[in-house]
Amino acid sequence: MAVQPIQIKSAIALVTGANRGIGRAFVEALHTAGAQKIYATARNVDSLADVVAIDPARIVPLTLDVTNAEQIAAISQQAQDVNLLxxxxxxLxxxxxxxxNSIETAQWEMNVTYFGTLAMTRAFSSILKRNGGGALVxxxxxxxxxNVPSVATYSAAKAALHSLTQGTRAQLAAQGTLVVGLYPGPIDTRMAEELPLDKxxxxQVADALLHGLENGIEDIYPDDTAAQVLSGVTxxxxxxxxQFAEMLP
Known part of the structure; x- marks a missing residue:
């Protein structure tokens, strides 16, 4: 099955960490673009109240800690119609x-950023397949x-996520799933508020993602910093x- 772009108006999306920052922006952009349904998840479902208030008919709040296997299993049973993860x-x-505490910090960041994403990918890959392939971001x-030395362990976790994205893309290509890596520079969120950089x-990041999804772009550099640093290098x-994606067993 050939990988195809996804039309946002036909999307039934699930967004992890949707209660604030870039996660909330993803929900807002999907809603504005006409997505059919958006599952918005957060560790504390009460923190999603303002997000759900945007459109209670189309935005469904769900409790999810991506390091909790039982919650992931429950979510995957409830959200069987998802075609955009x-x-x-x-x-951070x-x-x-x-x-x-650098080792403990590194373990926490890897558990959420890498292992949590891997667990969600494993749980939803077959759902995406049943729903026509869809897309995973x-x-x-x-x-x-x-590596940014001031946040060295965070950078390592994001490097692992990049590698996971490449592996996921290779393995899900046969089922027609578009696998997208989104590579922003500093974003104006609470997580990055202490970084002395333009954000x-x-x-802007959310809009760039939706544009990329509808145009089948695998690697998205949504801001000037990321585009200047990465577009020529990668x-x-x-x-x-x-080339390596063709080496699957």
């Missing part, structure tokens, strides 16, 4: 490699390609990714 949930512990980062608005790497 946006793996947005992530955490901060600090360099040699702070006292991972919120990666500029830091997926280059892109969340709405061209050769993309060719290698495609």
């Amino acid at each position: 946006i793996n947005n949930a992530g955490v 512990g901060g600090g360099d490699l040699f702070i006292d 991972n919120l990666c980062s500029l830091a997926s390609y280059v 892109a608005p969340t709405s 061209e050769g790497l993309k060719a290698i990714e495609k």
Whole structure:
């Protein structure tokens, strides 16, 4: 089955970490673009009240901690109609490699960003297949390609997520699933408020994602910082990714 772009007006989406920041922006952009239904998830479902209030008929709140296997299993049973999965949930512990709790911070970041995304991908890949292939999005980062030493363990988790995105793309191509990596630079969210950098608005990142989905773009650089740093550097790497994707057993 050939991988196809996804039309947002036909989308039934699930967004993890949808209660604030870029996750909320994804929900708002999907709603504005006419998505049929949006499952908005967060660890505390009460934190989704303002998001659901946008349109209670089309936005469905669900409790989900992506590190909780039982909750993932329950969500996958409830949301059998999903054809667009946006793996947005992530955490930023901060600090360099040699702070006292760097190992614990790294484990927390990897558990949410990498293992949580892997668990969601495993749970929903067959659902996407049954619903025509659809699309899966991972919120990666500029830091997926280059380590930012002030947030070194976070960068490592995002690098792992980038690799997972490539592997997922190769393995789900046969079922027609578009697998998208979204690679923003700094975004204007609470998570990044301490970073002394120019930050892109969340709405810009969300709009770039929807444009990319409807045009079948696998790697999206949604802001000037990411585009300037990555667009020229990654061209050769993309060719290698495609070559290695043919080495499936």
